[in-house]
Amino acid sequence: MRNCNAKRDGLYSGDKTPAEVKDLHSRILVAIRSAETISERIEKLRDEELQPQLIELLHGLTRNWKIMMESHETQNRIMFEATSFNYPTYGKFCNDSHRVTTLQLVAELHNWSSCFVAYLSAQKAYVEALSGLEKLPNEAVICALKSFGKDMQALWVQQGEEKKQKRKVDGLAKELEKVLEFQRTESRVLGTKLSEHELEVNVRNRIEYLAERKNLLHKFRERIDAEKLKHQTIMGETQQITMKGFQTGFYSVFESLVEFSKASVKMNDDIVAHCEISKAPEKEDESEPSYVDEMSSYLCG
Template sequence: MASGSHSLTLGRLYAWEKKLYEEVKDGDSIRRIYERKCNHLRNQDVRGDEGLTVDKTRAAVKDLYSRILVAIRSAETISNQIDKLRDEELEPQMRELLQGMMGTWKIMLESHEIQNKIIFEAKTFTCPSYGKFCNESHRLATLQLETELVNWRACFIEYIAAQKGYIEALHGWLSKFVAPEVEFYSRGRNSAPPCQSNGPPILKVCHDWLDSMNKLPDKAVSFAIKSCAKDVRALWLQQGGTATKEES
């Protein structure tokens, strides 16, 4: 891809997300210890414990607080790196991928239109000897056609499922960048209305992509290919039956 390796970008995003998870997890653990130490310090003050003991606890609280600040800054740095990868690498790659897929589907549409025209012409074709001659090569070709149709259907189902699964996972991840709705209240008369932050631009791209995928008549296409394969199988059986009758 002109915008870089999509697989490599996803791998780097995964590594940063994993690092962020560990950082937040460790920071949360420190925060819980910090809260317990704060409660312990308050209890010591209430009881009037010795100054040396209280000072030791207070020093531990300050150290934990400093570690929390370090964890927060580290998480922010990692988050900024994830945002940068998302906007500067992932988004251009997704747009390039979509353009390429649209080009592929356009070529497939043109090919299918040609095939449909050929099939229509074949249906209107009349020949006195049509169906009278059938040898082993004809039956083999029919059987191979059925095999290809069955394989085509399986590949089509797998392709659609894989694409849907991919875009659903990506959309779910990008949705986490949308900040929850936050209401700002003012004591004055001109209070600001509730405000909701928008997600990254790539989120809309993925949303539209997923919406288009969900509207595809993939089940109808799968059923049509299956029906076609059954018809070809019936033709193969008919060819075999005709050949047996002629040979006898």
């Protein structure tokens, strides 16, 4: 444009092109300086305010997950080393309080799973740009909690079956007691009549009647014994579900939480290390000419 202006100086003394070019040049420089000023403010905000807060957050998360990891490792070891649970022997049955406690445990497991999902969602929402968060093994924790919750739900149902069978056995026992009491009363009455009218009573019919009653009583007792055996079997199943559910369920949950905590610690450490590495010496950048200087030399040189 300078060459063009030089050629036209002699022909068009009133040409406004040089003035317009200078005005445009000034506007470009002002716009570039404004852009650089805004960019510097953004960088300052990022480096002096945002980055320290993020690093502080990451350090806090790292400490948090280290503590969680140690706690879950201890819990996991306890559940792994546990070989048995105190469970009442026959004669001490699960009652309403046991079922209520089991149902409360199911509710707490559901709440535990919901809180874990909500906590992780909050982290993802805050640091969504950190794509490494997507690699955390959170699904394993959620699956373990849900599986444990299903086991406890099955335990609650099993406790209901045990209680139902216990009521059945108790009812039959009461019925047997009534039959025995009636038989004793009947024997007393018949015995009295026999002593008074011994010559008029058919002894053979009485023996047959007593034999029939004895046979019915024997069958009734066999039925009660069968129901008691069934009750014992159900109690054993309840005990097995309790032992397997608690040990295996908690072990799986704590194991998955240990792995999740380890992955969280590593992820946060890697991010902090990356932030430290990214703090390259800024002196090299400061020694380079700014874009404004380059444009000025190009337009005015």
